[in-house]
Amino acid sequence: MITLITFAPAFGQPAASPFCVKAIWLLNLSGQPWQREDIADPRKMPKQKLPAIRVGGQIIPDSENIRQHLETEGVDFDQGLSDLEKSTSHAFIRMAEEHMYFHIVLDRWGDDTVWPIIRDTYFDTIPGVLRGFVTNRLRKACLQGMDRQGLGRFTPEERLERLEPDLVAITTRLWHGPYLFGERPTAADASVGAMLATMRATPGKTLLKTRIAEDEILCRYIDRCINAMGGATGAPVRLCA
Template sequence: MIVLHKYIAAWGLPDISPFCSKTEIYLRMAGWAYTTKTGDSRKAPKGKLPFIEMDGQTICDSSDIIDALEARADHPQGGPLDAGLSLADKAAGRALQSMLEEHFYFITAWNRWGNDAGWAVYQEPLLQYVKQMGIPAFAAGLVTGLIRRDVIKSIRNQGMGRHSEAQINAIGVKLLTALGDWLGDKPYMLGEQPRTLDATAYAFLIGIWDAPINSPLKAYMQSRPNMVAYCERMKARYWQTGS
C-alpha cells in the first residue's frame, strides 16, 4: 500500500498544494491503492511535500513519485499512462509540465501568499494545517504569518515577485492562454486519453478554478469554456467531491 504524505484538502480540492493534488490525482488516474497522511514538511526528507512511502522506501517529489510508479511492473493498468505517446507529444507534455510547475506555480503562489485578499482566504486552511502539526492555536496566526513572509521572500528571490501584481497576472494569463489554446477541443491535454500531464494540468487549473480566490486568472478561465469543461471532465472521472 502506498502512503501519500500531503498537506490538507480544502474547498473541494485534493490539497492546498498543487503538487500534492497532482500526485493524488495521478494515483487515482492510474488506479494505485493508497492512503493519505497529513505530512510535516519540516520533517520531510527534502523539506517539501508530497512524498510517498512504498515497500519500505521513501520517494520525494511529485514527478519522481510518478516516474517510479509508472515504471513498476505491477502497474494497475498494465502499463504506464504515457505508453504509446509520440516523441513530439512527450516533448510537448514535458514543456507544458515545466511551464506549469516551474513558472505558473509562482504566479499562483503570489495570488495566495502575496495578495492580501488571496491570503485572507488561503490562511484559513493553513491555520488548520499548522494546528494539526502541533502548533498551539494561540500561536498559529503568528506561525502562518512567518511562513507567509518566507514564501513571499522566495517568490521575490525566484524573480516573479519583482514584478507588479498586474504584471504577474498578465504573465499568468499568457500562460493560461497557451494552455487553453493547446487543449483546444481535445478531451485531454494530449488527446483522447488522460496522460500524466493531465495530473499536473488539472491540479494547477482547479487550484485557480475551485479555490474561492478571485483573480484575473480565474476571470480568464471563466472566458475559456474548453478549460472549464476540461476541469469538469477530470473531476467527474477522478475527483467527485467527498470521494
C-alpha cells in the first residue's frame, strides 16, 4: 500500500501544506488504497520537503512525481481532456504551484498577526522554551528566500494586485463548468483547488484570505473540490476509472 508522508492536518485542512493536500486529493482521485504518516520535520526526505510517498521500499518525493508515479500505475487524471486542454491544464498547475503558492507563504510566514498562530501550529512539537529560538531562525530564512524570489518585496496590497489576474483566469474557466476542465475534477483542480483552499484556511484576516473567503464563485469551487476529492479527513473516494 502507498504511504503518504505528509504534514499533519491544520486549520480544517487535511494537511498544513497545499502540496500535501494536492497529493491527498490525487491519491483519493486515483482510487488506490493509501495510508498517511504524519511527520513534522521533512529534513530526512530526499528533497527535505513534503509530501513524499513510500511505495515498495522506495521514497518518491514531490507532488508532481507522485502524480507521475500514479500515472505510470495506470491512473489518468485528465481523462477525456483534449491535447489543447491538457496544455492549458499544465499552465494552470504551474501558475498555482510556482506563483499562487508563494502568496500563501508570505501570508502565513510574513504577516505578524498570523505568524504566532502558524508557529504554534506547525511547530507545536518543539518545546515552548526552544520554539521561539528555532522558529525565529526558520522564519527569517523563509522570508529571506521570499525576498530573493521577489514577491517578498511587494506590499500585501501589491501582492493582491499581482494575484488578481490568476483569480480571474480561474473564475473565467469556472463560468464554463463546476471544475476547471468540465464536470469532473482533474489534475489541475488538485493543484489549483488546494492552493485556494489553503489561502482560505489561513488563520486571521489578511487581505488575501479575505479576498478568497468573500468570493462566492471561488468558495463554492473550493467546497466542490473538498467534497469531491477527500475533505478534511482525506478519506479515500473513487472518482477515476
